[in-house]
Amino acid sequence: MKAKNKGKDFCIFALLGILFFAAVVIVPFVYGVYLTFTDWNGVSQVKNFIGLKNYIGVAKDTQFWTALLLTFKYVIVVVILVNVIAFGIAYLLTRGIKGQNFFRAGFFTPNLIGGIVLGYIWQFVFSRVFVNIGEATGMKLFEISWLSDPDKAFAAMVLVTVWQLSGYMILIYVAGFMGLSEDVLEAASLDGAAGFNKLRYIVLPLMMSSVTICLFLTLSRAFMVYDVNLALTAGGPYGTTEMAAMHVYEKAFTSRQFGVGQAEALVLFVVVACISGLQVYLTKKKEVEA
Amino acid sequence: MKRKGIARLLALALTGTMVMGTLTGCTFGFASDPDDPNEVEEEIPIDTSVDTYEYRTDLKGTEISVLNTKAEIQVALEEIAVIFEEKTGIHVEIMPVTDGDSPYTKVVSLYNAGNPPTLSILDTTDVVALAEEKAEDLTDEPWTAEAEGYLTEINGKIYSFPLCVEGRGLIYNKAVIEEALGETFDPATVKTQEDLVELLDRLVAAGIEKPVSLAKEDWSLGAHQLQYVYETYDGTTDGAAQVIEQIKSGELNLRDYDRMNGFLDLFDILKKYNVAKGDPLGADYDEMAIDLADGKTAIWLNGNWAWPNLKEAGADNDDEYGFLPYFMSNDENDFANQKIQGSASKQVMMDGQMATEDEKAAAKEFLNWLVFSELGQQLVVYRCNIIPPFQNNPYEPTDPLSRSIYEHVQNGETFSASAIVPNDHWSILGGAMQKYLADRCDREELIELIEAYWAEQE
Numbered sequence: 249m250k251a252k253n254k255g256k257d258f259c260i261f262a263l264l265g266i267l268f269f270a271a272v273v274i275v276p277f278v279y280g281v282y283l284t285f286t287d288w289n290g291v292s293q294v295k296n297f298i299g300l301k302n303y304i305g306v307a308k309d310t311q312f313w314t315a316l317l318l319t320f321k322y323v324i325v326v327v328i329l330v331n332v333i334a335f336g337i338a339y340l341l342t343r344g345i346k347g348q349n350f351f352r353a354g355f356f357t358p359n360l361i362g363g364i365v366l367g368y369i370w371q372f373v374f375s376r377v378f379v380n381i382g383e384a385t386g387m388k389l390f391e392i393s394w395l396s397d398p399d400k401a402f403a404a405m406v407l408v409t410v411w412q413l414s415g416y417m418i419l420i421y422v423a424g425f426m427g428l429s430e431d432v433l434e435a436a437s438l439d440g441a442a443g444f445n446k447l448r449y450i451v452l453p454l455m456m457s458s459v460t461i462c463l464f465l466t467l468s469r470a471f472m473v474y475d476v477n478l479a480l481t482a483g484g485p486y487g488t489t490e491m492a493a494m495h496v497y498e499k500a501f502t503s504r505q506f507g508v509g510q511a512e513a514l515v516l517f518v519v520v521a522c523i524s525g526l527q528v529y530l531t532k533k534k535e536v537e538a
Numbered sequence: 539m540k541r542k543g544i545a546r547l548l549a550l551a552l553t554g555t556m557v558m559g560t561l562t563g564c565t566f567g568f569a570s571d572p573d574d575p576n577e578v579e580e581e582i583p584i585d586t587s588v589d590t591y592e593y594r595t596d597l598k599g600t601e602i603s604v605l606n607t608k609a610e611i612q613v614a615l616e617e618i619a620v621i622f623e624e625k626t627g628i629h630v631e632i633m634p635v636t637d638g639d640s641p642y643t644k645v646v647s648l649y650n651a652g653n654p655p656t657l658s659i660l661d662t663t664d665v666v667a668l669a670e671e672k673a674e675d676l677t678d679e680p681w682t683a684e685a686e687g688y689l690t691e692i693n694g695k696i697y698s699f700p701l702c703v704e705g706r707g708l709i710y711n712k713a714v715i716e717e718a719l720g721e722t723f724d725p726a727t728v729k730t731q732e733d734l735v736e737l738l739d740r741l742v743a744a745g746i747e748k749p750v751s752l753a754k755e756d757w758s759l760g761a762h763q764l765q766y767v768y769e770t771y772d773g774t775t776d777g778a779a780q781v782i783e784q785i786k787s788g789e790l791n792l793r794d795y796d797r798m799n800g801f802l803d804l805f806d807i808l809k810k811y812n813v814a815k816g817d818p819l820g821a822d823y824d825e826m827a828i829d830l831a832d833g834k835t836a837i838w839l840n841g842n843w844a845w846p847n848l849k850e851a852g853a854d855n856d857d858e859y860g861f862l863p864y865f866m867s868n869d870e871n872d873f874a875n876q877k878i879q880g881s882a883s884k885q886v887m888m889d890g891q892m893a894t895e896d897e898k899a900a901a902k903e904f905l906n907w908l909v910f911s912e913l914g915q916q917l918v919v920y921r922c923n924i925i926p927p928f929q930n931n932p933y934e935p936t937d938p939l940s941r942s943i944y945e946h947v948q949n950g951e952t953f954s955a956s957a958i959v960p961n962d963h964w965s966i967l968g969g970a971m972q973k974y975l976a977d978r979c980d981r982e983e984l985i986e987l988i989e990a991y992w993a994e995q996e
Binding site: 290291292293375376379391392393395396397483484485486487498501502503504 | 640642643646649650667668671672754756816817818819820822960961962965966969970972973976978
């Protein structure tokens, strides 16, 4: 009787969801994996099974590996900067300063602007505003558009992403700080913990659950970056800022190597899944109960 | 208390810098205001008094769809569809493609969804990729006789309707040149690269410091510029295909190919006089149109599709703009120095796979009506502002750039070669050209990149 009820509950609450999930996530994913073993070009009616040929194509596509390496560099810088900045600002904004709600909203605003719009706004800032500042002040740094130099264009990508993503993470960290138990902190102070020691041994361990979420979100977002990449640099100058996701799209739809592009997308998926899975596992282990 | 103050100050400063980025966007204006609210759009009236076209009446109620990938003619096409429906009872649905979507991606996804458009406006390379699998054979259509030289044949068959002739070259602003030099300017006097340099030097001496605008966009560099190397082989599409085969097989060494060297010589000249010489990859496309219209520059490499940009930048239909050839050598008798490139650039493909016989007949009727009826002819020229490749169309384009192309076509001063290159040619070799434009690689490295690209193609 009980088991039967459970089945009914399951059907009422989960079946529909599972069906939708299967229809829009599982089935396309499996079908996508199947496509990597065929020579389908996106149009033709016949799909021939060609084994691992697409994966050999991936291995040979040096541009993809360059893009992936660049993405790693980008992810490392972005994840560190976003989390350090967000943690720091959240710390400041939970100390009861005047107008802190205003600041929280202010920092969160960039996150509400879509990546494409953001990219175009910043493109204007980098290629017009900065250059005008450079002309007016003679500062070497702003002499030419940041987007026409490979290194500076990369820095521009990082800057915009950090600007956009920090606000979201601030929100999560703020929630974490608000949840800290005053008793524990006070006890620590009485025991003589202060300044950095208090942060390192008391606050940080208690904040680990927020850190887990923030790291996961920044990792996956940074790995899959496409909109800002497209709108801000479009991979330029001369393809030097093309990240992995963008390369996958270009491969499939501009170069029309559908199979290779699809296989590259799968490789990217595996990389991101492994790394973020590992991250969640490692940071989860560090979480403590107050 | 003091600590709190510092924290507050810090937070304030940080928000300040973050917000600043968005605010500064508003404070920089353009040299000439592109949106004048008092400007009234003048439209040339369509003469409906004569209409000798014999309409078919048996197709009433049929519905067809057109995938439009030429955003600037969307409104015009919708107007045309309404008039066509009034006359024939055939409903034409115009489906736009948004800026971000590529025509090919869009049409492929529609095919995969089982709902392809009856007619799709595509680039020639897309037609070549799709035709034999999907398209209706249009070889026997009556309009083919009127578009000689502008048809794309695939294995002896015609699968597409050439929509418009587009040409490209060095756009000049006649008024600016004449004002600077203090004399009338006759474009026919510029016949070689040396003549061009002389003209540019005189412009510099007359106070136009950097008279050339050079776009940094990869599609401009990779497709519109670099493709001259193939297209000027002998000025025909077949010739372009031949030279590409020779480059692919390694038979032709680009270092010894006179068109490659001639092209780079001209490109170096344009680079030298480039208005954005200090930061060529920071050049802004919209600003180039403004510079040319305002007289900061006098020459811009582009095609007649740039008219809407120039118009927005303040140019008028009565202004005198024209095209100089893309000079490939110092030989006056070289055809590349006498003619400008002009070819059918957008092709309309008809679905042959899913469309019913009625839909096919209706779509064919629509195309014929555009070519053979007085109404269709006027609408194409005056509303879409395109140059039709059909010889029987007596109406002349109205904007100066199209007029210049039209006159060159009429005088036999165009060559219609259009190189059929792989779809990522513009993007990958456009990147290589950007590198050369920014002086981050030399000729040798550029040629190596081009060779490597072609070696990878099957």
